[in-house]
Amino acid sequence: MIVCSCNVLSDRAVRACLHRGPDCPRTPAQVQACLGCSPKCGRCARTIRGILQNALDEAAHACTATCASSCSLVKVQTAEEGIAA
Numbered sequence: 001m002i003v004c005s006c007n008v009l010s011d012r013a014v015r016a017c018l019h020r021g022p023d024c025p026r027t028p029a030q031v032q033a034c035l036g037c038s039p040k041c042g043r044c045a046r047t048i049r050g051i052l053q054n055a056l057d058e059a060a061h062a063c064t065a066t067c068a069s070s071c072s073l074v075k076v077q078t079a080e081e082g083i084a085a
């Protein structure tokens with residue numbers, strides 16, 4: 001499904017650029033930069049943010065306490081909750 005009509009990005013492409021590690025995109029703009037484009041109208045930001053959140057939820061279930069301490073996806077989740085990462 002196309003989630004960003006300006007840049008013709010699919011939900012699959014967005015998910016594919018999410019990976020664990022320090023260079024994982026944390027915002028919709030970073031996702032677009034990772035995919036070689038940039039935000040234009042911004043209508044897709046909420047949808048891309050939702051895909052990021054789903055990735056966080058999956059990571060939270062898949063991570064052990066040990067790996068969660070170094071996972072950038074977990075750090076995004078805590079930053080959005082207002083907890084210092």
Ligand code: FES
Pocket residue numbers: 003004005006007038039040041042043044045
């Ligand atoms: S729909 Fe993504 S920038 Fe316009």
